[in-house]
Amino acid sequence: MGSQIFLDGAFVSRDDAKVSVFDHGLLYGDGIFEGIRSYDGNVFRLQQHIRRLYDSAKSIALEIPYTQEEMTDLVCETLRRNELSSAYIRLVVTRGSGDLGLSPTNCHGARVFIIAEQLAMFSAALYEQGIHAVTAATRRNRSDSLNPKIKSLNYLNNILIKMEALNAGASEAIVLNSEGYVVEGSGENIFVVRDGVLTTPPAYLGALEGITRQAVIELAGELGYVVKQEPFTQHDVYVADEVFLTGTAAEIVPVISVDRRTIGNGAPGSITKRIHEAFTQIVRTDGVRI
Structure with a gap:
């Protein structure tokens, strides 16, 4: 059929x-x-x-x-x-x-x-190995022009950012806003981990308040990690111990390099793996049965 x-x-x-x-x-x-x-x-x-x-x-x-x-x-x-x-x-x-x-x-x-x-955002191997990312030259739309809380059909900004990643031979791109703060990926939220603390950009910078993002915030808290929603820059991405992206289609995907800077030891980190394992448990119980 x-x-x-x-x-x-x-x-x-x-x-x-x-x-x-x-x-x-x-x-x-x-x-x-x-x-x-x-x-x-x-x-x-x-x-x-x-x-x-x-x-x-x-x-x-x-x-x-x-x-x-x-x-x-x-x-x-x-x-x-x-x-x-x-x-x-x-x-x-x-x-x-x-x-x-x-x-x-x-x-x-x-x-x-x-x-x-059926949809596979990334190959199964990339979830185990991690992906490479670049910083996009294209900036995220300003929040005072198009509120990021509105999940609209206006996705040309995202597409141009994704094109930059692919043209650079990377799987994803990290997006900055007009003030130079990290916002998200082309279509995913971003988390950085430093000394066991998780940080994700606040929505007012231009990021969508993702459903998976919120689930990760809750899971990380339940696992005993501190989670902050505060601005950070490219520098904070480069020096992070771990970086991962979250989204409904992408789920949770580790990032092992950004702009040819190795993240941590160049492999998916232990905190990313632990949160991903917890996430795979709740997706089958938290929601509506068909």
Whole structure:
């Protein structure tokens, strides 16, 4: 059976999942999304993802035509229709079809679609060996221009950053804001470890408040580590004992070099490994069963 995609109230085949060329999400990036993961029949922290989706929608005055409870059921039903217990889910809400003008008032109502498929952000070997990263020349969008708490479809900034990493022969790029502080990766949050203390940039610098990021903060605290949310620079990355990235798609991936500077001893660190082990336990129990 081919992929079944939820689109505007019905499940359709992959080939029939089409949107209008007049959709504001396509024309202007006028919409929001969530990337979600399920593990062995458990949709990890689905309620937190759904809440963030509706918060993003409210912030841009986008009316979603389903309640949060209905949307939760639709995500689970999409997994059931595709007979997937472990998958990556992409939930998208656009402003809908309108005309070629910028005004959202000419759109005819929100469009909702949900895709569930297998996804491997990095190869299995890289989670064991760690990845190489570079610092991107492209800076993160300013928070006073586009609030990072809104998980919008405007991802060109992220794509340009990812292109820099690939062009440099690296797996990922680390992003700075306009003041030179480290913000995140191209699409992941970042943590540095120094003398047993974990530090991650505060959201006000331009980072998304990631669901996996929050899980790591909680797990690290439960394991007895101090976690700080405070600004830091490239220097702090270079001299860290450990560096790792977190995200729904990426999960937890260790970084072993940045800009050709070896991080720690050049191998994934013990704290990263311990947190990753704890994370693999909660993803199958913390969430909503399909």
